[in-house]
Structures are given as C-alpha cells and as structure tokens.
Amino acid sequence: MTAFDLIRPYFRENQRRIATGLLFLLGVDAFQLFIPRIVKHAVDALSAGTATPLLLARDGGIIVGFAVLIGVFRFGWRHSLIGTSRRVERAIRNDLFSHLLTLDARYFDTTRTGDLMSHATSDINNIRMATGMGIVAVTDAVVLGGAAIGFMAWIHPGLALMALTPMPFIVLSARVFGRRMHARHKAVQEGLAAITEHVREAVDGIRVVKVFGRGKQVDDRLGDLSGDYVRRNLRLVRVTGSLMPLMIFLSGIGTAIVVGAGGRLVITGAISPGDFVAFISYLGLLTWPMMALGWMTNLVQRGKASLDRLAVIFDERPKVAEPRRPITLPDPAGELDMEKVSFSFNGSRQVLQEISLAVEGGKSVGIVGPPGSGKTALLSLLVRLYDPTNGTIRMDGVPLTDIRTAEVRRLIRFMPQEPWLFSGTIAENICGLAQDADPGKLDRAVTAACLADTIKGFAQGLDTIVGEKGVMLSGGQKQRVALARTLYDPAPILVLDDPISQVDTRTAHHIIEAIFADPARTLVIASHRFTAIGPCDEILVMEEGRIRARGSHDQLLETDDYYRETWRLQSLAMEIEEADHA
Structure with a gap:
C-alpha cells in the first residue's frame, strides 16, 4: 500500500x-x-x-x-x-x-x-x-x-x-x-x-x-x-x-x-x-x-x-486468517483433538513438538510440567491466539482454521495466565463493559470465583474502581476477578491457565469445586498446583514441548517420577499451611 x-x-x-x-x-x-x-x-x-x-x-x-x-x-x-x-x-x-x-x-x-x-x-x-x-x-x-x-x-x-x-x-x-x-x-x-x-x-x-x-x-x-x-x-x-x-x-x-x-x-x-x-x-x-x-x-x-x-x-495482515468458507457449529459437543501439533513463536525453536491429544465432550484434561515446558503455548493454540506450525487442531471434528475466530472464542472461554484487568470497576471487568449485564450471571461468577466475601469488604462493592491493571487489588483478588470474567458467560469449553496460582489452599479448594461442578462442560486446565488438576479425567505431563507421560492422577503417581515427587512436595506444603491455620 x-x-x-x-x-x-x-x-x-x-x-x-x-x-x-x-x-x-x-x-x-x-x-x-x-x-x-x-x-x-x-x-x-x-x-x-x-x-x-x-x-x-x-x-x-x-x-x-x-x-x-x-x-x-x-x-x-x-x-x-x-x-x-x-x-x-x-x-x-x-x-x-x-x-x-x-x-x-x-x-x-x-x-x-x-x-x-x-x-x-x-x-x-x-x-x-x-x-x-x-x-x-x-x-x-x-x-x-x-x-x-x-x-x-x-x-x-x-x-x-x-x-x-x-x-x-x-x-x-x-x-x-x-x-x-x-x-x-x-x-x-x-x-x-x-x-x-x-x-x-x-x-x-x-x-x-x-x-x-x-x-x-x-x-x-x-x-x-x-x-x-x-x-x-x-x-x-x-x-x-x-x-x-x-x-x-x-x-x-x-x-x-x-x-x-x-x-x-x-x-x-x-x-x-x-x-x-x-x-x-x-x-x-x-x-x-x-x-x-x-x-x-x-x-x-x-x-x-x-x-x-x-x-x-x-x-499487516493477521497470521491467524479467517476461513474463506467458514463452518458453523450449531450444537457443539465440546470435543477437542490435536493431531501431531508443533509450534514455534519465531520460526526457530520448537515450543511444542508432535502433540496429539483427544478430549471428549464433557471430559476434563489437566496439563502439568515445569516452567517453559509448553503449557501456555498449547492453551493459546486452542483459542487460536496462534496457529500451529504443523499439525491440526479440531473442534467437534472440524479444523479450527475452518471456523471463524469469533466463533471459536464464543465456544471457548479462556483465562490467560496473567490476570489482566482494565482500569474500571470490578463489575465492568467481570461483565466485559457490557451495558446490559445479567445480575444472575454476575452473582454466579462472583460466587464461583470466591469473590463474594472480598467484594463485601469494599465500600463500593462491585462498583469499586480497581485502578490501572487492577493496582488497587492484591494478586489473588486480581486473579479471582479474571476468573469470574471467564465464568460470567458460560461456554461449552473452558480453558484455564494456572487459575489458582495466587490464592491460598482453602480458597483454591472452593474454586476447583466450582470449576468442576458442570459435568457437561469440557475443561482443559494447566496448573503448577496439582490439586487443581487432580480431579481431571486425564492428566498430561509435559517436558520441553513434548508429552512425557499421561494418565489419571493415581496412574501418574505410580508411573512418573516428576509427577510423584512434585505431588509429594506440594502435599507437604499443604500440610504445613493447614497446621499454621489450625
């Protein structure tokens, strides 16, 4: 031009x-x-x-x-x-x-x-x-x-x-x-x-x-x-x-x-x-x-x-291109599958390598692994923030590249690892600045994110100004507001990136219960805290962009050294924390 x-x-x-x-x-x-x-x-x-x-x-x-x-x-x-x-x-x-x-x-x-x-x-x-x-x-x-x-x-x-x-x-x-x-x-x-x-x-x-x-x-x-x-x-x-x-x-x-x-x-x-x-x-x-x-x-x-x-x-044109003949999913079941997916941010180092994964509708998958193992990159591909370098990602059998990005993000609710907040009120951040916010949805989202008691402590309640990037809130409060925003408008698929990393053990327990409460919703959750992924139907252990092990919580405790040792250390930390609260 x-x-x-x-x-x-x-x-x-x-x-x-x-x-x-x-x-x-x-x-x-x-x-x-x-x-x-x-x-x-x-x-x-x-x-x-x-x-x-x-x-x-x-x-x-x-x-x-x-x-x-x-x-x-x-x-x-x-x-x-x-x-x-x-x-x-x-x-x-x-x-x-x-x-x-x-x-x-x-x-x-x-x-x-x-x-x-x-x-x-x-x-x-x-x-x-x-x-x-x-x-x-x-x-x-x-x-x-x-x-x-x-x-x-x-x-x-x-x-x-x-x-x-x-x-x-x-x-x-x-x-x-x-x-x-x-x-x-x-x-x-x-x-x-x-x-x-x-x-x-x-x-x-x-x-x-x-x-x-x-x-x-x-x-x-x-x-x-x-x-x-x-x-x-x-x-x-x-x-x-x-x-x-x-x-x-x-x-x-x-x-x-x-x-x-x-x-x-x-x-x-x-x-x-x-x-x-x-x-x-x-x-x-x-x-x-x-x-x-x-x-x-x-x-x-x-x-x-x-x-x-x-x-x-x-x-400039978006690398995540819109399909010429988009396919609409009128009644999505929430199925996800990845076939030999590889990904690189800059075209050189492969962040993900040959990832294959199948999630049935209504099932849950947890993803764990050390920092830099590719967890966040994998979740970003599911919501088409990026497209894979190689391989195919499908929703209900349809490649994501054949579905409009707006449709993908309507069917998938995603909470990023960084709890970004806008400088408005708590209610505006949860409802996405919507003029016709639904009080019922707002109340359910606040309850699921364990924010109700926190909001009662503010003089302005939901109308409290959070400041630029949520500077007026603590790290845990910001994370729960971001989670409430993700849960405000339910979707068939929920993708969460480390949703309880900044909250205490008791609050995390209540949040996890709320997240897993809907049996019809497909859930993909990545976390460094294994209590968040313990209830999942399948758990993936990632290392250097590859899946090194997969199975249920009990199976991985028996078969994977990294999972077993990390679980032991986290369980010990939780016991110490509970003893301090006793």
Whole structure:
C-alpha cells in the first residue's frame, strides 16, 4: 500500500467538503488578485490629476468590500478544509485502532507499544496538517501564484520574466530539500517512538523501578533518548530552517529586480505608475506562494513520512486468517483433538513438538510440567491466539482454521495466565463493559470465583474502581476477578491457565469445586498446583514441548517420577499451611 492509496479513501469520502473549501479558497485568491487593479486605477488617477474625492472613496469602498468578502470566504475555506483535515484525522485514528484489533498476538509480540502510540498521535497529527494546510498551500502556490504571474505578464511581459528569474532556483531548492526532509522526518518520528516506549515502560513498571532503585538508570536512559531525539530534530531543522530563508532571499532578489527595472520603465513611460504599483502588489502576492512552497514541502514531506509509517501497519495482515468458507457449529459437543501439533513463536525453536491429544465432550484434561515446558503455548493454540506450525487442531471434528475466530472464542472461554484487568470497576471487568449485564450471571461468577466475601469488604462493592491493571487489588483478588470474567458467560469449553496460582489452599479448594461442578462442560486446565488438576479425567505431563507421560492422577503417581515427587512436595506444603491455620 502506497501513501496515496492510504489517504485516497478519506479524500473521496470528504470530496464535497474539499470541493466547497477549494471554491471558497479560489474566491479569496480572486478577490486578492483584483485589489491591485483597483489600486492601479486610483494611483493612475492621482498621477494624471484626475482623481476626485468621490472616485477615491468609491475605490476605497470597493477595496473594503473585497476585504469583507475575503474574511467571509476565508472562514468558509478554513471551516471546510481544516474541518476536513480533522475528520480525516479522526477517521484514520479510528481505522488504525480497528485494524490493530484485527491483528493477532504474534504481531504484538514483536511490536513496541510506544511505536504504536507514536503512530496514533504524532504521525496522524502530521497527516492532519498535510491534508489541511497542505491543500491550502498547494492551491495558493498553483492558483494564486499562477494568476499573479499572469497579471504581471499582462502589465509587462519583459518585467515579469525578469521578476521570475529566481523561480528555477526555488523549484530546484524545493526538490533537493524535500528529499532530505522526508528521510529526516522519519528519523524524528522513530526517535519520538523510542521515547514514548521508554516512558510508558518506566511508568508501567514504576514499582519495580522503585523497589530495585533503578530510578537513576531509567532517568539516564531517558536523557540519552531525549538527546538523540534532539539531535535528530536538529538535523531536520538544519534543512527546514534553511529552506524558508532561502525562499525569502530568492523572492527578495525578484523584488529588487522589479524595483530597479520597473522604475526605469515608469521613467520612460513604458508603464504607468499605477501599473508599477500593481506589479509590486502582484509580486507581493507571488511572494506568499513562493514561501508556501517551502512550507508546503515541509508539510507534505512530514505527512508522507507519517503515511509511509502508517502504511506499514495497514499492510499487516493477521497470521491467524479467517476461513474463506467458514463452518458453523450449531450444537457443539465440546470435543477437542490435536493431531501431531508443533509450534514455534519465531520460526526457530520448537515450543511444542508432535502433540496429539483427544478430549471428549464433557471430559476434563489437566496439563502439568515445569516452567517453559509448553503449557501456555498449547492453551493459546486452542483459542487460536496462534496457529500451529504443523499439525491440526479440531473442534467437534472440524479444523479450527475452518471456523471463524469469533466463533471459536464464543465456544471457548479462556483465562490467560496473567490476570489482566482494565482500569474500571470490578463489575465492568467481570461483565466485559457490557451495558446490559445479567445480575444472575454476575452473582454466579462472583460466587464461583470466591469473590463474594472480598467484594463485601469494599465500600463500593462491585462498583469499586480497581485502578490501572487492577493496582488497587492484591494478586489473588486480581486473579479471582479474571476468573469470574471467564465464568460470567458460560461456554461449552473452558480453558484455564494456572487459575489458582495466587490464592491460598482453602480458597483454591472452593474454586476447583466450582470449576468442576458442570459435568457437561469440557475443561482443559494447566496448573503448577496439582490439586487443581487432580480431579481431571486425564492428566498430561509435559517436558520441553513434548508429552512425557499421561494418565489419571493415581496412574501418574505410580508411573512418573516428576509427577510423584512434585505431588509429594506440594502435599507437604499443604500440610504445613493447614497446621499454621489450625
């Protein structure tokens, strides 16, 4: 996708407003071009001694009338064109956010949040300026500049040709400086993105920064990034700061030529004093387009650099693709099976290798193993956060790749390992910001997650604000709110990743009872605490991306050393904890 391909639909959508704004702008230019003709008439009358108070009053009144019309029309083009640029800004930002929501987890694994924030703010602001004032500058440069040259040639072609002597140098300067500005604008935006990401990361992890005393290192790093950003801007300013003075200098040369050559023409009678004054006025009108050419080059190159950066994002397509002929499961039984599934995050190291698994509807499967054994990766494949590198995953005999991702996630409720909360209320986090939350579902989810007593302890109850990422709650409370959100809207399949890792043994026992209470629901649960997977119909023991053992709890106690030893140590820890509570 090119930069023009990206911006074209927004121009087409606002073409009437743009056309209206251009008509107003052309009106302003026309009125500005006629004012020197009125001045010429008055000056010639004064020079010839034929001027009367009435004639001068009439000419002055016409100029005042044109000035009023210029003001009205200028408001019109600003309302239309600048308003359009704001609408384009809003549309691109909304479309960017909507597009980001379509991308899968793999994209966000490798993209910095600070870069995305820079795209959504600074880049879009640059595009707004280019589509608003950029259009104005282009129109003035073409229409006002071209018409002014035409009137100058009408007054005296030779003088007009001499006045335009610097023009080739202006065009050449704009081209040379434009290329340099484009590259340096992109460098500046990349520097801003690095600062944004560093600040976001530091604020996000402010507790870690304070606990480990890393404030100075974080501050020094920001200083380095800021210094680099300043240096990038200075390299850009050396170009942009040189272009405008150069344009003014070259325009000044044209003015000097006109004063010298035009004055001689007046003395010799080749042109009248009024023509000379009008010619100077038109040259003054031409000065703005010449200056605007430099400003326009800056705006357009800045906007194009930002468009190029955004086009890269809009060109991204989710690796988890939607099926061309999707299959719908009207009455899902909740069966899951994996056939020789392998997976790699980056295309090199295999996180999962040759995994085969079959889960009947209404049955439960537990997954255990040391950290890094592939438990979370396996669960992520079940809900199509990623697609396997090799092998097939099916639901009720249908490959997941043949089912819409929205349908997959409607049929599977998934609780990730990290209990992410939004900065709203407890109720909003559980109900997913739904406007028509079901009180019955909410109450059942709260009870199943053992949150009822916790919520009673808050003055605002379910309306308690949890803060950014749930900062106002403890780790166990956040995990239970996340679990309640997963249980709020029941689905045929429930997939849980370490759901009781941050709660005490008694609370964990009640939660596990609630999770296993529905015999019709298919359950897949990964956990480091074996009490969570003990009741499962089948348990998988994973190691280095492979299934090293499988069976029931009792079978694994007899056949697998890792399972038996881990169970022994956890049982001992539970006995000590119960003794402390006794």
